[in-house]
Amino acid sequence: MKRLWSWGAIIAGALYFLLPLIGTLEFSLRMRRGEYSLDAYRSVLADPAFRATFGYSVAMALLTILLGVLIVVPTAYWVRLRLPRLRPVIEFITLLPLVIPAIVVVFGYIRLYNTSSLLPLTGSATGTNLLLLCGYATLALPYMYRAVDTGLSTLDVRSLTEAAQSLGAGWVRIIGNLILPNVMGAVMSGAFLSFAIVIGEFTMAALLNRPAFGPYMQLLGANRAYEPAALAVIAFAATWGCMGLMQLISRLASVRRTAR
Amino acid sequence: MSFLNLDHLQKSFGSTQVVHDFSLSVDKGEFISFLGPSGCGKTTVLRMVAGFEEPSEGRILIDGQDVTRLRPNQRQIGMVFQAYALFPNLNVAENVGFGLKVAGVPRSERASRVAEMLELIGLPDMAARFPWQLSGGQQQRVALARALAPRPRVLLLDEPLSALDAKIRVSLRNQIREIQQQLGITTIFVTHDQEEALSISDRIVVMHRGIAEQTGTPPQIYNQPATEFVAGFVGKLNLFDATVLDRASGLVSLAGSEIRLNRPIPPGRVSLAARPEGLVLAETGIPAEVTGVEFLGSVQRLRARVGERDIVLDRFNTDASLPQTGDRLHLSPELSRWLLVSHEQ
């Protein structure tokens, strides 16, 4: 009886996640009347705007991950090493992006950094890109921090640090050569979530008027029938593909660890 | 001038002072143990030497150089931790070579030094292993090699054997001592295990409540304990209720027998004491009643009552028959090994 229930739950869950995906996939193949075809995909891939926005978002995602790692790994490490009593506070702060809507953050940015402010970041494309990057990093913060902090909990951070210090190492070497490689798995899972968030993000990119993939999807969705479905499938596949690639790279980098 | 000088060190955490006025001079190549119960401040002193804690007062000098304000990575000190603390993402060779890499030693030189260190610790074939593929004893040896590879000026070991099982503990402590003597490196070894400290040290600092109670060679610490704490912590000790007859000549009386100590009795409250192996049975003397007998192989251990006190007496296993519980015996008063221990004020 119990067995039955758990199987039921698994099947219900699978249907919940898979049905929309299958539905979207099926619909994306029906552009040509009466038969399945890849016409919608051809149409999407041929659109230069797709390539431009998708490339832009992938680049932004990678930069977001980089920025996130640079901020989160040293912070989480330092909190564990020197400020263990502040951990709950820091954790709370990193969770704030989950309860503050992206739109609030963006309006805050626009007010603070508009063209008549001291730091007129919105005045140039580079400046706005930078703002968007910061916004993305904020959105990804809860996931990145959690993942890295969990990774750090498996290490004896203090002893490792002191051992390295007594051998002459400075902070950059300790974090770069010892801490980061040991939490790489955790960083990867944080990176996966960051990537997924950034690829599909709409609000920030739209309000800052950047040519990102999210607004492009929305635009296409408003004007076409089959292409948006194909786009969704492509975005889904691309996200998983990118993550697979990153996993593979990190696996290859640490393959020596498991080899005798 | 000695090689390592700890000059009136003090350390407080908040309002609690955990190290009180700690001074020590260590000669080059000397092996010093800090011995004391848990929480007495051994680790804190060691961490001040390493630079992980800043002394509240006092100075630390290495080879004449004041290092009190230097950061840990500038002190050229090798440290071995109880928990090994090997870098899990690096293999044995990379772990041992880490300090050399930090110091910018060229690759080929590094490789030969690493090989030399692995030879020294007896693990020449383990270079490519990762820490999780090693036993505890092997990990700690790698940690020792890692600490020694950059040729530190001082080696610090904080209870390096506590996490290992008994057999490995003994063999590894001897190996540590051998390597230390071979390299002639000035070493401080922290332990709460008196046997460990007695067996491998040149000198022992017995610590109690943040104070160095006594500093001396292992025989000095064991045979001439300066305080009741040292006498009780290092080895077993029997205390007796004796009465002082004459302080200047060292004459006391114990259960009707007069004991001549042939040395003046220091002022203040003192106790007469003796080690279990320092007591000898005799035809006449101090009466004792046997309350238990243990046969320990090479040694026979008698438990007995003298006046109000329970004491323990060890003697070598001979053919002589064992006394029985309830037997009335006598302890010889004519001992050269009576101890006088001062009580704390």
Ligand SMILES: Nc1ncnc2c1ncn2[C@@H]1O[C@H](COP(=O)(O)OP(=O)(O)O)[C@@H](O)[C@H]1O
């Ligand atoms: N960072 C610290 N903050 C507060 N108290 C500490 C700290 N480190 C050690 N202590 C206290 O100092 C005392 C001595 O500790 P420690 O030097 O570790 O002793 P030992 O190594 O002899 O067991 C203990 O009472 C311990 O609780």
Ligand SMILES: [Mg+2]
């Ligand atoms: Mg300790």
